Amino acid sequence: MLAFLAIWEAACAAGLVDPIFLPPPSAVLQKGMAMGGDGSLLGHVLASARRVMMGFLAATAVAIPLGIVLGTSRYARAAFDPLLSFLRPLPSMSWIPLSLLWFGITETQKYSIVFMGTFAPALVYVIEATRNVDPLLIRAAQNLGASRWQVMREVILPGSLPQILSGMKVILGLAWTCVISAELVAAREGLGFLIMNGKEFFQTEVVVLGMVLISITVLVTDFVFRLIENRILRWQQ
């Protein structure tokens, strides 16, 4: 990693690369320090992170209970399958025009993009996860007197949770893709906006800075998510 940065820096210093196309790491770092100092950087990171969390939480809050019902009931599944098959192939980008018409350039519009981009894949993950719950455990629960609803809440939900959580990790990455694309198209703040704005003013170091920050933020959220996951799945160790 360090060697890579050193070669990059050296290439820029030797004049092999025009800084308009690719600024040296030192310039990116300098820009980062400056923007970090006046607080604007944190503002962009938080704006994007908030959008990701809102959209992601809304999508999972609907997808987990719905997925468990669809995963356990053949009839509900048959009723919902056509709609799901229609929604699934739509990339989040394709929702941008409609969402702009419906909500304008607002926060709700960003949340809706993240929601639409992550909901269908999240639902598919949850349905798949419920199918891998050991049927013997469901029998045991019924035998001990659990009702249909209790079986869902007490057995199918916790039993599929490990797989749901590992799916959610992928979905969280997807949520970031959604929010960046939404911000690239129309936004006043956020990391996607930062990149786009940098490009408009030929501030390549801002563009690269934005990219670096996206990468770091995703890594940090992934790490936090893993901590939460380990805590919830304590019984697996």
Next chain:
Amino acid sequence: MNASMISIQGVSKQFGTFQALQHVDLEVAQGAFVVLLGASGCGKSTLLNLITGFDRPTAGRIIVNSREVTGVDPHCGMVFQQYALFPWMTVLENVGFGLKVKGMSRGQRNEIAQRFIEMVGLKGFEDKFPNALSGGMKQRVSIARVLANDPDVILLDEPFAALDAMTRQVLQDELLRIYEQSRKTIVFITHSIDEALLLSTRMLIMSARPGRIVTDIRNDLPMPRNAEVQLSARYNELKSQIWETVQSEVMRSLEATSR
């Protein structure tokens, strides 16, 4: 005391064209320890699944404690060979599960669960997850879980088959002790003649294709019992008597399979 706890009346079960059980009639007295003995594939588990209500008979009916079985119901507690413990629950939570779904408060159910955990000798393991337990300990938790639910009948489907010989012996002795204390009606499946003789008050030998009960033997070995009963003369007498029947049944079903 001798009222019928389980009444199986003309029960048949067919899976497609396969006749798993054919016209089984059986009365099990309250407080009996019945062992169903037979080679694999003779329909023992099918019969158990009908009693618990996991499956419905093709013909006939099953009555447990004066109520006809129409669906899965906690009146028949089942102990599975593969333990079927909830891996995300501690021992205490597993044992208290049946009480929880009944709506009992946490304090009350923990108290009851605690009592049965101690009964199966797992005091000190309340907060462990099943992953941390050996096979024998898991099966004890599973037995405690069923006992805590206070069912009319306890059904055990080859519960000790996956355990090593020594652990099995210990658990057999424990089950006998629990049976003597609780006086529950027990139906136990095994393919081990020794296990059947050691535990039962009555032994039913099943044959395959179609599955039915061919021999009904009262086990008059004195209670309370422990592993030492295996050294008595009466034990060996019963054993050879059963062996003859089982042997001819096994040979018959092997011939039927190879045909």
